[in-house]
Amino acid sequence: MIKNEIKIKSEEGEVxxxxxxxxxxxxxxxxxxxxxxxxxxxxxDKCQGCNLRYICDGIDQVVDSYVDKTTEVVNNFDFE
Structure with a gap:
């Protein structure tokens, strides 16, 4: 069974x-x-002053880090 929900119910409540x-x-x-x-x-109208900005910036850093860690250059080509 595949669940596609961000919240799940447990004995302790929703997590x-x-x-x-x-x-x-x-x-x-x-x-x-x-x-x-x-x-x-x-x-x-802008992110400045939003109390979620720190979390959003952290998510952006996680995305950048994930791309850096999972992207591998397998070959370089030189077209001259």
Whole structure:
């Protein structure tokens, strides 16, 4: 059974599934994108002053780090 939910229920209550969060971040490096609905919906016009900015910046760093760690140059070509 495959669950595609970010929140799962446990005996302790509802918890966030790290696997789903990690997959969302990883998938954003392929054909998807990470965006802020606060900006998209016009709730905020810029990130400055948003109390989520630190987390968003951290997510961006995780994405960059993931791409750096999983991208391997297998050959270089010189077209002269």
């Amino acid at each position: 966030f599934d790290k696997k789903q969060i990690a997959l969302a971040i990883r998938n954003s490096t392929f054909d998807d994108d990470l965006r802020c609905s606060l900006l998209d919906d016009g709730i905020l």
